[in-house]
Amino acid sequence: MPTVAEQFIEEGFKKGIHEGVLVNDREAVIEGIEIRFGKVPNEIAESISGLSDMGLLKSLHKQAIIAKNLDEFIIALKKSKN
Numbered sequence: 001m002p003t004v005a006e007q008f009i010e011e012g013f014k015k016g017i018h019e020g021v022l023v024n025d026r027e028a029v030i031e032g033i034e035i036r037f038g039k040v041p042n043e044i045a046e047s048i049s050g051l052s053d054m055g056l057l058k059s060l061h062k063q064a065i066i067a068k069n070l071d072e073f074i075i076a077l078k079k080s081k082n
Contacts, residue, residue, distance in 0.1 A: 021054065022054065025054055025057035025058065026048050026051065026057060028057075028061050029060045029064055030044075030045055030048055030049075032064030033064045033070070033073060036064060036065065036067070037070040037073070041070075044073075044074065044077065048060065048077070056080055059080065060073075060077060063077075
């Protein structure tokens with residue numbers, strides 16, 4: 001049976017991995033927008049950086065790839081926040 005200290009270390013480790021995955025997912029969305037449409041407006045980057053739902057970030061990454069233009073992506077982003 002793990003000690004209390006070991007449990008805290010394990011919990012911290014898992015939390016760190018989760019945060020790392022979130023950062024990667026956010027960067028993937030922003031990078032997809034940048035590749036498709038050029039410079040990413042700060043407002044959009046900040047909005048994406050505030051998201052913590054991995055499923056939503058995956059969906060937005062797909063939208064960044066298939067959206068016809070930046071405005072279409074912005075509509076998808078706004079819908080996702082409702």
